Amino acid sequence: GPFLYQLYRHYRFAHAQIAGLYLGGVTAAVAAGWVAAPLTDAVGRKKSCVVFSFLYSFSCLVKLSRQYFALLGARVLGGLAAAVLFAALEAWYVEEHVGRHDFPADWLALTFSQAAFWNHFVAVAAGAAAEVGAQGLALGPVAPFLAAIPFLVASGCYAWKNWEENYGPKATWGRSCGDPLRCLLSDRRVFLLGAVQMLFESVVFVFIFLWTPLLQPHGAPLGIVFAAFMAASALGSSLYRLLVSASLLQPSHLLLLAVLLLFLAFLALLFATQPVQAFGAFLFVEFSCGLYFPAMGFLRRKIVPQKDRAGVTNWFHLPLNLLVWLVLLGWPPTHGASDMGSACALLALLALLVATGLFALIRRDAELRCPTDAAVSDL
Known part of the structure; x- marks a missing residue:
């Protein structure tokens, strides 16, 4: 994340072009938000999390390209993947916690509290690792994106091997929008x-x-x-x-x-x-x-x-x-x-x-x- 703008500047894109790339990802995530929840509920939340990991891995890999529209496609793909993750991950966990295992719903707050703490901890470590890869080892601003791929793939493989699948209720347009x-x-x-x-x-x-x-x-x-x-x-x-x-x-x-x-x-x-x-x-x-x-x-x-x-x-x-x-x-x-x-x-x-x-x-x-x-x- 910290090296996204620098990567595009390294590829000699102007500020307005970089803004267009950024907006492509944001807009894709917003647009996908309308269909992500009912789609992941129907397809399966575990499968959706696995799909996220591989879609985002491909988005990171395309950062090696210097072609503007390839990079725009990668940003759109990343936005779609993020929308899938936000729709599927928490819904999968809540269903497992309450539906499959019948744990007390009051425990959810503690789980999310622990998740928030470790999210921050890992983000701090990731920022330091990105700095080491891009600047310390002089691998350039694309290095953090390539370094993220093994972690994304590993998380997808872990979910596929260890998680149970669950689904959500069918939703109509009236329920999801109206x-x-x-x-x-x-x-x-x-x-x-x-x-x-x-x-x-x-x-x-x-x-x-x-x-x-x-x-x-x-x-x-x-x-x-x-x-x-x-x-x-x-x-x-x-x-x-x-x-x-x-x-x-x-x-x-x-x-x-x-x-x-x-x-x-x-x-x-x-x-x-x-x-x-x-x-x-x-x-x-x-x-x-x-x-x-x-x-x-x-x-x-x-x-x-x-x-x-x-x-x-x-x-x-x-x-x-x-x-x-x-x-x-x-x-x-x-x-x-x-x-x-x-x-x-x-x-x-x-x-x-x-x-x-x-x-x-x-x-x-x-x-x-x-x-x-x-x-x-x-x-």
């Missing part, structure tokens, strides 16, 4: 929560694309920077668990705090004059993500009915994708930090206003309070 639309239009809490998600995550998508061209010209070690980002996110996630388990704050408070920190981080970027200042602002962006995702996951599970959850997310992904397109395609070629800060700060300010309205609506709702023994929600 019912979620009615849900978000009829429940103000669902609408506001989805709007916060749309605005916050659109800023994060832009940030993922643009942090590299902002820091790389100053000689920043991209893999180490990425590892630091993941450590900051892990710190935010740990703080969420600590505050919730001690009943000091509730997920609704922490969601509002996360959006506020995101806004302040990009506001600070407006006044950054040194690379280290921009890096500090980006660390706060990742820290806010560590707070945001578990808080959003908890509230989404409580507010949005399970049968409509994926569909509601897909409906809000449409304007999210549009916002990312508008920001990246209209971006000035100078990549100025102040310009990036102004665009993202505006979106974050809108998210803060919506989050404040949501907080005022739900802050007295006892059903949205997290039990002291619930560590963290799904990410």
